[in-house]
Amino acid sequence: MPDTIAAIATGTQIAAIGIVRLSGERAGEIADTLFTPQSGKAMSASAPRTLVYGRLHDREGALLDLCLCTISRAPHSYTGEDTVEFQCHGSPVVLRTLLDECFALGARQALPGEFTRRAFLNGRLALSSAEAVADIIDAESAESAKNAAGQLAGALQERTEKIYNDLADISAHYHAVLDYPDEDIEPFRLAAYQRTMEEAHHSLSALLATFSRGKLMKDGIPAAIIGRPNAGKSSLLNALLGYERAIVTRIPGTTRDTIEEKLRLGPLTLRLIDTAGIRETDDEVERLGVARSRSAIERAELLLAVLDGSEPLTEEDEEILAAAEQAKHALVVLSKKDLSGGITVETTLPTVNVSSVTGEGIDALEKAIGDMFPLPGVPAGEILTNARHAEAVGRALESLRAALDALADGATPDIVLTESENAMAALGELDGRTVRQDVTERIFSRFCVGK
Ligand SMILES: Nc1nc2c(ncn2[C@@H]2O[C@H](COP(=O)(O)OP(=O)(O)OP(=O)(O)O)[C@@H](O)[C@H]2O)c(=O)[nH]1
Numbered sequence: 001m002p003d004t005i006a007a008i009a010t011g012t013q014i015a016a017i018g019i020v021r022l023s024g025e026r027a028g029e030i031a032d033t034l035f036t037p038q039s040g041k042a043m044s045a046s047a048p049r050t051l052v053y054g055r056l057h058d059r060e061g062a063l064l065d066l067c068l069c070t071i072s073r074a075p076h077s078y079t080g081e082d083t084v085e086f087q088c089h090g091s092p093v094v095l096r097t098l099l100d101e102c103f104a105l106g107a108r109q110a111l112p113g114e115f116t117r118r119a120f121l122n123g124r125l126a127l128s129s130a131e132a133v134a135d136i137i138d139a140e141s142a143e144s145a146k147n148a149a150g151q152l153a154g155a156l157q158e159r160t161e162k163i164y165n166d167l168a169d170i171s172a173h174y175h176a177v178l179d180y181p182d183e184d185i186e187p188f189r190l191a192a193y194q195r196t197m198e199e200a201h202h203s204l205s206a207l208l209a210t211f212s213r214g215k216l217m218k219d220g221i222p223a224a225i226i227g228r229p230n231a232g233k234s235s236l237l238n239a240l241l242g243y244e245r246a247i248v249t250r251i252p253g254t255t256r257d258t259i260e261e262k263l264r265l266g267p268l269t270l271r272l273i274d275t276a277g278i279r280e281t282d283d284e285v286e287r288l289g290v291a292r293s294r295s296a297i298e299r300a301e302l303l304l305a306v307l308d309g310s311e312p313l314t315e316e317d318e319e320i321l322a323a324a325e326q327a328k329h330a331l332v333v334l335s336k337k338d339l340s341g342g343i344t345v346e347t348t349l350p351t352v353n354v355s356s357v358t359g360e361g362i363d364a365l366e367k368a369i370g371d372m373f374p375l376p377g378v379p380a381g382e383i384l385t386n387a388r389h390a391e392a393v394g395r396a397l398e399s400l401r402a403a404l405d406a407l408a409d410g411a412t413p414d415i416v417l418t419e420s421e422n423a424m425a426a427l428g429e430l431d432g433r434t435v436r437q438d439v440t441e442r443i444f445s446r447f448c449v450g451k
């Protein structure tokens with residue numbers, strides 16, 4: 001068992017409960033020194049995976065807290081090693097003192113993600129499940145958290161493992177025929193291989209198709225509010241957020257810089273970006289702002305094109321409409337519905353009339369945005385959200401396609417075999433069985449300390 005690591009698992013804020021966890025050879029011995037169960041028995045003699053009430057004290061016996069402690073024995077623990085968790089009152093001071101006592105007794109500070117890394121290295125978690133631990137912690141919506149929970153429970157692994165095993169069967173058969181030509185082994189079953197690989201290709205293509213939506217689910221949807229000066233962009237930002245985030249005046253050119261705020265809309269997380277009104281200007285600051293607006297348009301997944309609904313369209317409005325029509329997703333927002341002089345706009349884009357002053361139309365706008373980004377109709381856990389996973393699935397698909405082409409062309413068996421094994425290697429990177437060590441190190445270094 002490697003050295004013993006310790007960390008505060010619950011952060012540094014004051015809270016009702018705070019947890020210090022230990023993993024490694026000395027975990028039990030440290031618990032015995034610092035914790036006395038009410039029963040009088042040693043903690044290391046307590047039943048594993050059971051909460052034990054008692055007195056937490058320092059090495060000299062001075063009382064630190066009354067708390068709960070639980071011990072798990074290798075390999076039946078999260079990390080696969082002996083582990084101890086102290087559930088104390090959530091006082092940062094108590095937790096820090098306890099941690100220092102653990103260090104004095106031979107534990108060392110855990111690195112970011114080190115508990116989960118040990119769980120992976122000890123075969124307790126597939127790599128894709130270990131990554132889902134970070135995703136569930138970082139999730140910004142219930143849907144995102146549910147998908148991460150599904151992946152934590154092995155949804156991706158199950159899906160890819162079946163394909164991996166089918167390909168491994170093909171591979172084994174190929175090797176048997178090629179390596180032992182004299183034995184009485186059934187000859188190649190090319191039609192069956194083809195069917196298996198077609199099915200695998202189909203399943204992985206469907207999985208990869210979820211990634212574009214999955215990425216937006218995980219990272220949020222960059223949504224730029226664009227329009228000419230005074231169109232009502234900042235007012236719309238404020239109305240959507242529900243508070244006065246951006247300065248609003250009747251002077252055109254009020255917003256000079258982009259302003260970004262997160263907005264939760266049911267299952268969606270928008271990264272709303274208010275921009276400087278786009279126009280030709282001699283003012284240097286405003287010109288820089290307009291350049292930022294244009295770059296926000298480039299980066300946005302969704303454009304909210306705001307047109308002043310109380311005034312006739314201008315040339316600048318036409319330019320905004322043209323940009324929106326080019327975008328991946330866009331909505332036209334006709335602002336200032338409460339004022340008279342309503343205009344109509346000819347566009348194929350969905351159009352919503354709103355008043356940021358009265359709030360009229362804001363619900364309809366939110367609904368229209370939601371309708372643009374439906375979730376893929378697949379079980380939780382089967383939406384790809386991780387670029388590393390998508391990249392590996394993409395490579396597996398390329399190799400499968402090459403293997404299928406080789407089969408169809410009547411190529412020599414070794415070509416089919418090589419491509420099929422390349423596909424297996426790519427799939428193995430998902431659950432971690434064929435992943436390079438520097439890749440796993442990079443993955444776990446992004447975790448928080450204590451996880
Ligand atoms: N009556 C009414 N006035 C509005 C509405 N939305 C915005 N306005 C007014 O229009 C003017 C410009 O609003 P802003 O939200 O600052 O417009 P903007 O598009 O951000 O303007 P710039 O930052 O200059 O590009 C202000 O006087 C707002 O009060 C609305 O729904 N109804």
Ligand SMILES: [Mg+2]
Pocket residue numbers: 233234235246247248254255275276277
């Ligand atoms: Mg503004």
